[in-house]
Amino acid sequence: MFTPRAIGYVSSPYKTTSEIPKGLNTRHDAEGVLRILRDFELGLTDIEGFSHLFVIWEFDRSPDFALLGSPPFEERPHGVFATRSPRRPNPIGLTVVELLRRQNADLYVKGVDMLDGTPILDIKPYMSSVPMEKLRRGWLAEAEARKALEER
Amino acid sequence: MFTPRAIGYVSSPYKTTSEIPKGLNTRHDAEGVLRILRDFELGLTDIEGFSHLFVIWEFDRSPDFALLGSPPFEERPHGVFATRSPRRPNPIGLTVVELLRRQNADLYVKGVDMLDGTPILDIKPYMSSVPMEKLRRGWLAEAEARKALEER
Numbered sequence: 124m125f126t127p128r129a130i131g132y133v134s135s136p137y138k139t140t141s142e143i144p145k146g147l148n149t150r151h152d153a154e155g156v157l158r159i160l161r162d163f164e165l166g167l168t169d170i171e172g173f174s175h176l177f178v179i180w181e182f183d184r185s186p187d188f189a190l191l192g193s194p195p196f197e198e199r200p201h202g203v204f205a206t207r208s209p210r211r212p213n214p215i216g217l218t219v220v221e222l223l224r225r226q227n228a229d230l231y232v233k234g235v236d237m238l239d240g241t242p243i244l245d246i247k248p249y250m251s252s253v254p255m256e257k258l259r260r261g262w263l264a265e266a267e268a269r270k271a272l273e274e275r
Numbered sequence: 276m277f278t279p280r281a282i283g284y285v286s287s288p289y290k291t292t293s294e295i296p297k298g299l300n301t302r303h304d305a306e307g308v309l310r311i312l313r314d315f316e317l318g319l320t321d322i323e324g325f326s327h328l329f330v331i332w333e334f335d336r337s338p339d340f341a342l343l344g345s346p347p348f349e350e351r352p353h354g355v356f357a358t359r360s361p362r363r364p365n366p367i368g369l370t371v372v373e374l375l376r377r378q379n380a381d382l383y384v385k386g387v388d389m390l391d392g393t394p395i396l397d398i399k400p401y402m403s404s405v406p407m408e409k410l411r412r413g414w415l416a417e418a419e420a421r422k423a424l425e426e427r
Contacts, residue, residue: 163364166343262321
Protein backbone atom coordinates (compact mmCIF):
# COMPACT_ATOMS: atom_id res chain seq x y z
CA MET A 124 0.00 0.00 0.00
CA PHE A 125 1.05 3.63 -0.42
CA THR A 126 3.14 5.60 2.06
CA PRO A 127 1.22 8.66 3.26
CA ARG A 128 2.91 12.05 3.14
CA ALA A 129 1.78 15.43 4.42
CA ILE A 130 0.75 17.89 1.70
CA GLY A 131 0.53 20.60 4.38
CA TYR A 132 -0.44 21.28 7.97
CA VAL A 133 -3.47 22.78 9.73
CA SER A 134 -3.15 26.03 11.69
CA SER A 135 -5.91 25.69 14.26
CA PRO A 136 -6.87 27.47 17.49
CA TYR A 137 -6.97 24.07 19.23
CA LYS A 138 -3.73 23.02 20.92
CA THR A 139 -5.17 20.08 22.90
CA THR A 140 -8.08 17.73 22.26
CA SER A 141 -9.92 19.02 25.36
CA GLU A 142 -10.34 22.40 23.63
CA ILE A 143 -12.21 20.95 20.63
CA PRO A 144 -16.00 21.31 20.99
CA LYS A 145 -17.59 17.87 21.16
CA GLY A 146 -20.96 16.29 21.67
CA LEU A 147 -24.44 16.64 20.25
CA ASN A 148 -25.36 19.64 18.16
CA THR A 149 -21.81 20.94 18.32
CA ARG A 150 -21.17 23.58 15.71
CA HIS A 151 -17.69 23.94 14.37
CA ASP A 152 -17.29 27.62 13.57
CA ALA A 153 -13.59 27.87 14.35
CA GLU A 154 -11.43 29.45 11.70
CA GLY A 155 -8.06 28.11 10.71
CA VAL A 156 -5.61 27.91 7.84
CA LEU A 157 -4.70 24.94 5.67
CA ARG A 158 -1.04 25.68 4.99
CA ILE A 159 -0.19 23.68 1.89
CA LEU A 160 3.48 22.99 1.14
CA ARG A 161 4.97 24.99 -1.73
CA ASP A 162 5.69 21.78 -3.66
CA PHE A 163 1.94 21.17 -3.97
CA GLU A 164 0.71 24.74 -4.53
CA LEU A 165 0.03 24.16 -8.24
CA GLY A 166 -2.50 21.51 -7.20
CA LEU A 167 -4.67 24.27 -5.71
CA THR A 168 -5.33 25.85 -9.13
CA ASP A 169 -9.03 26.88 -9.38
CA ILE A 170 -9.84 25.69 -5.87
CA GLU A 171 -11.05 29.17 -4.92
CA GLY A 172 -14.19 28.60 -7.00
CA PHE A 173 -15.47 26.12 -4.44
CA SER A 174 -17.23 27.25 -1.28
CA HIS A 175 -16.66 24.02 0.63
CA LEU A 176 -13.88 21.46 0.74
CA PHE A 177 -13.31 18.00 2.13
CA VAL A 178 -10.11 17.88 4.14
CA ILE A 179 -8.60 14.44 4.72
CA TRP A 180 -6.01 14.43 7.48
CA GLU A 181 -4.09 12.28 9.92
CA PHE A 182 -5.08 11.81 13.58
CA ASP A 183 -1.39 12.12 14.44
CA ARG A 184 -1.84 12.26 18.23
CA SER A 185 -4.39 9.50 18.65
CA PRO A 186 -3.81 6.29 20.65
CA ASP A 187 -4.24 2.85 19.09
CA PHE A 188 -7.62 1.95 17.63
CA ALA A 189 -10.63 0.56 19.47
CA LEU A 190 -13.42 -1.13 17.52
CA LEU A 191 -16.04 -0.05 20.07
CA GLY A 192 -16.25 3.27 21.84
CA SER A 193 -18.64 5.71 23.44
CA PRO A 194 -18.90 9.14 21.82
CA PRO A 195 -18.92 12.17 24.17
CA PHE A 196 -22.24 12.52 26.03
CA GLU A 197 -23.38 9.07 24.92
CA GLU A 198 -23.21 6.17 27.35
CA ARG A 199 -23.72 3.41 24.83
CA PRO A 200 -20.74 2.16 22.84
CA HIS A 201 -20.94 2.15 19.05
CA GLY A 202 -18.71 0.69 16.38
CA VAL A 203 -15.83 2.91 15.37
CA PHE A 204 -17.11 3.00 11.77
CA ALA A 205 -20.43 4.39 13.02
CA THR A 206 -18.71 7.27 14.85
CA ARG A 207 -16.13 9.96 14.28
CA SER A 208 -13.83 8.52 16.96
CA PRO A 209 -10.13 9.31 16.48
CA ARG A 210 -9.20 5.74 17.47
CA ARG A 211 -9.54 4.18 14.00
CA PRO A 212 -7.66 1.30 12.32
CA ASN A 213 -6.37 3.88 9.85
CA PRO A 214 -6.07 7.17 11.77
CA ILE A 215 -7.70 9.23 9.02
CA GLY A 216 -9.92 12.22 9.75
CA LEU A 217 -12.42 13.89 7.44
CA THR A 218 -13.71 17.44 7.88
CA VAL A 219 -15.91 19.61 5.68
CA VAL A 220 -14.74 23.23 5.81
CA GLU A 221 -15.94 26.43 4.21
CA LEU A 222 -13.27 28.12 2.11
CA LEU A 223 -13.13 31.80 3.05
CA ARG A 224 -10.19 32.85 0.88
CA ARG A 225 -6.96 31.65 -0.61
CA GLN A 226 -3.63 33.40 -0.28
CA ASN A 227 -0.99 31.61 -2.34
CA ALA A 228 -0.65 28.18 -0.72
CA ASP A 229 -2.67 29.12 2.38
CA LEU A 230 -6.38 28.31 2.48
CA TYR A 231 -8.29 30.29 5.10
CA VAL A 232 -11.21 28.16 6.19
CA LYS A 233 -14.06 27.97 8.67
CA GLY A 234 -15.13 24.84 10.48
CA VAL A 235 -11.85 23.31 11.64
CA ASP A 236 -12.02 20.62 14.31
CA MET A 237 -8.42 19.44 14.04
CA LEU A 238 -5.54 20.08 16.39
CA ASP A 239 -2.95 22.68 15.52
CA GLY A 240 -0.21 21.13 13.40
CA THR A 241 -2.35 18.28 12.06
CA PRO A 242 -0.88 16.79 8.87
CA ILE A 243 -3.13 17.18 5.80
CA LEU A 244 -3.30 14.22 3.42
CA ASP A 245 -5.69 15.45 0.74
CA ILE A 246 -8.17 18.14 -0.20
CA LYS A 247 -11.15 17.53 -2.47
CA PRO A 248 -13.88 19.85 -3.73
CA TYR A 249 -17.29 19.41 -2.11
CA MET A 250 -19.46 18.95 -5.18
CA SER A 251 -22.85 17.81 -3.96
CA SER A 252 -24.87 17.05 -0.85
CA VAL A 253 -27.26 14.31 0.12
CA PRO A 254 -30.56 16.13 0.79
CA MET A 255 -31.17 16.29 4.56
CA GLU A 256 -34.62 14.74 4.14
CA LYS A 257 -33.02 11.61 2.71
CA LEU A 258 -30.64 11.10 5.64
CA ARG A 259 -31.15 8.60 8.43
CA ARG A 260 -28.71 9.17 11.25
CA GLY A 261 -29.10 6.16 13.56
CA TRP A 262 -27.82 6.47 17.13
CA LEU A 263 -27.05 10.14 16.59
CA ALA A 264 -30.67 11.04 15.89
CA GLU A 265 -31.79 8.92 18.88
CA ALA A 266 -29.29 10.63 21.18
CA GLU A 267 -30.42 14.05 19.96
CA ALA A 268 -34.06 13.12 20.61
CA ARG A 269 -33.23 11.90 24.14
CA LYS A 270 -31.32 15.08 24.86
CA ALA A 271 -34.21 17.24 23.63
CA LEU A 272 -36.59 15.33 25.94
CA GLU A 273 -34.27 15.79 28.92
CA GLU A 274 -34.05 19.50 28.30
CA ARG A 275 -37.77 20.05 28.14
CA MET B 276 3.26 8.81 9.63
CA PHE B 277 0.95 5.78 9.91
CA THR B 278 1.10 2.73 7.68
CA PRO B 279 -2.23 2.26 5.89
CA ARG B 280 -3.92 -1.13 6.03
CA ALA B 281 -7.02 -2.43 4.26
CA ILE B 282 -10.05 -2.89 6.54
CA GLY B 283 -11.82 -4.60 3.63
CA TYR B 284 -12.30 -4.59 -0.12
CA VAL B 285 -14.94 -3.28 -2.53
CA SER B 286 -16.97 -5.67 -4.66
CA SER B 287 -17.87 -3.53 -7.64
CA PRO B 288 -19.27 -4.15 -11.12
CA TYR B 289 -16.35 -2.14 -12.56
CA LYS B 290 -13.32 -4.18 -13.55
CA THR B 291 -11.51 -1.44 -15.49
CA THR B 292 -11.50 2.35 -15.18
CA SER B 293 -13.05 2.73 -18.65
CA GLU B 294 -16.27 1.14 -17.32
CA ILE B 295 -16.76 3.76 -14.60
CA PRO B 296 -19.23 6.48 -15.66
CA LYS B 297 -17.44 9.82 -15.81
CA GLY B 298 -18.12 13.40 -16.75
CA LEU B 299 -20.71 16.04 -16.00
CA ASN B 300 -23.99 15.08 -14.38
CA THR B 301 -22.87 11.49 -14.02
CA ARG B 302 -25.03 9.61 -11.57
CA HIS B 303 -23.48 6.77 -9.68
CA ASP B 304 -26.28 4.28 -9.15
CA ALA B 305 -24.14 1.16 -9.27
CA GLU B 306 -24.56 -1.27 -6.43
CA GLY B 307 -21.69 -3.02 -4.75
CA VAL B 308 -20.57 -4.55 -1.50
CA LEU B 309 -18.09 -3.28 1.05
CA ARG B 310 -16.62 -6.54 2.30
CA ILE B 311 -15.10 -5.72 5.67
CA LEU B 312 -12.53 -8.10 7.11
CA ARG B 313 -13.72 -10.25 10.02
CA ASP B 314 -11.11 -8.67 12.31
CA PHE B 315 -12.91 -5.34 12.00
CA GLU B 316 -16.55 -6.51 12.03
CA LEU B 317 -17.15 -5.30 15.59
CA GLY B 318 -16.39 -1.77 14.37
CA LEU B 319 -19.57 -1.91 12.26
CA THR B 320 -21.82 -2.05 15.36
CA ASP B 321 -24.87 0.24 14.88
CA ILE B 322 -23.79 1.30 11.38
CA GLU B 323 -27.09 0.02 9.92
CA GLY B 324 -28.85 3.04 11.47
CA PHE B 325 -27.21 5.35 8.95
CA SER B 326 -28.58 5.76 5.45
CA HIS B 327 -25.37 7.12 3.96
CA LEU B 328 -21.68 6.50 4.57
CA PHE B 329 -18.38 8.05 3.62
CA VAL B 330 -16.03 5.44 2.22
CA ILE B 331 -12.33 6.31 2.22
CA TRP B 332 -10.29 4.04 -0.03
CA GLU B 333 -7.04 3.63 -1.90
CA PHE B 334 -6.60 4.37 -5.60
CA ASP B 335 -4.51 1.21 -5.83
CA ARG B 336 -4.22 1.14 -9.61
CA SER B 337 -3.49 4.80 -10.26
CA PRO B 338 -0.27 6.13 -11.83
CA ASP B 339 1.91 8.72 -10.09
CA PHE B 340 0.36 12.04 -9.17
CA ALA B 341 -0.02 15.09 -11.40
CA LEU B 342 -0.69 18.50 -9.83
CA LEU B 343 -2.63 19.68 -12.89
CA GLY B 344 -5.04 17.66 -14.96
CA SER B 345 -8.12 17.88 -17.16
CA PRO B 346 -11.24 16.12 -15.93
CA PRO B 347 -13.21 14.09 -18.49
CA PHE B 348 -15.14 16.32 -20.95
CA GLU B 349 -13.31 19.41 -19.74
CA GLU B 350 -10.51 20.84 -21.83
CA ARG B 351 -9.07 23.17 -19.24
CA PRO B 352 -6.67 21.78 -16.64
CA HIS B 353 -7.44 22.26 -12.95
CA GLY B 354 -5.46 21.64 -9.81
CA VAL B 355 -5.67 18.10 -8.50
CA PHE B 356 -7.13 19.38 -5.20
CA ALA B 357 -9.98 21.03 -7.14
CA THR B 358 -10.89 17.75 -8.87
CA ARG B 359 -11.59 14.09 -8.09
CA SER B 360 -8.62 12.96 -10.19
CA PRO B 361 -7.12 9.61 -9.13
CA ARG B 362 -3.59 10.98 -9.62
CA ARG B 363 -3.18 12.50 -6.14
CA PRO B 364 -0.09 12.95 -3.92
CA ASN B 365 -1.80 10.56 -1.49
CA PRO B 366 -3.87 8.15 -3.60
CA ILE B 367 -6.94 8.41 -1.38
CA GLY B 368 -10.48 8.28 -2.75
CA LEU B 369 -13.69 9.40 -1.07
CA THR B 370 -17.15 8.21 -2.04
CA VAL B 371 -20.56 8.79 -0.48
CA VAL B 372 -22.68 5.65 -0.71
CA GLU B 373 -26.19 4.77 0.36
CA LEU B 374 -26.31 1.82 2.75
CA LEU B 375 -28.95 -0.62 1.54
CA ARG B 376 -28.42 -3.39 4.09
CA ARG B 377 -25.83 -5.06 6.22
CA GLN B 378 -25.17 -8.79 6.33
CA ASN B 379 -22.56 -9.58 8.97
CA ALA B 380 -19.39 -7.89 7.76
CA ASP B 381 -20.76 -7.13 4.28
CA LEU B 382 -22.30 -3.73 3.59
CA TYR B 383 -24.53 -3.68 0.51
CA VAL B 384 -24.39 -0.17 -0.88
CA LYS B 385 -25.50 1.97 -3.80
CA GLY B 386 -23.32 4.57 -5.47
CA VAL B 387 -19.99 2.82 -5.91
CA ASP B 388 -17.52 4.37 -8.33
CA MET B 389 -14.51 2.29 -7.32
CA LEU B 390 -12.88 -0.58 -9.17
CA ASP B 391 -13.56 -4.13 -8.08
CA GLY B 392 -11.08 -5.15 -5.39
CA THR B 393 -10.34 -1.60 -4.21
CA PRO B 394 -8.87 -1.57 -0.67
CA ILE B 395 -11.05 0.23 1.88
CA LEU B 396 -9.25 2.38 4.46
CA ASP B 397 -12.11 3.73 6.54
CA ILE B 398 -15.87 4.13 6.78
CA LYS B 399 -17.54 7.04 8.55
CA PRO B 400 -21.21 7.86 9.09
CA TYR B 401 -22.61 10.68 6.95
CA MET B 402 -24.07 12.93 9.61
CA SER B 403 -24.96 16.20 7.90
CA SER B 404 -25.00 17.99 4.57
CA VAL B 405 -24.09 21.46 3.44
CA PRO B 406 -27.36 22.87 2.04
CA MET B 407 -27.19 22.92 -1.77
CA GLU B 408 -28.10 26.63 -1.85
CA LYS B 409 -24.93 27.41 0.10
CA LEU B 410 -22.62 25.60 -2.31
CA ARG B 411 -20.44 27.27 -4.92
CA ARG B 412 -18.95 24.75 -7.30
CA GLY B 413 -16.40 26.68 -9.37
CA TRP B 414 -15.25 25.18 -12.65
CA LEU B 415 -17.78 22.37 -12.32
CA ALA B 416 -20.75 24.74 -12.35
CA GLU B 417 -19.22 26.64 -15.29
CA ALA B 418 -18.68 23.43 -17.25
CA GLU B 419 -22.26 22.33 -16.55
CA ALA B 420 -23.57 25.69 -17.75
CA ARG B 421 -21.48 25.48 -20.95
CA LYS B 422 -22.73 21.97 -21.60
CA ALA B 423 -26.36 23.02 -21.07
CA LEU B 424 -25.86 25.85 -23.60
CA GLU B 425 -24.30 23.51 -26.16
CA GLU B 426 -27.20 21.09 -25.82
CA ARG B 427 -29.88 23.67 -26.42
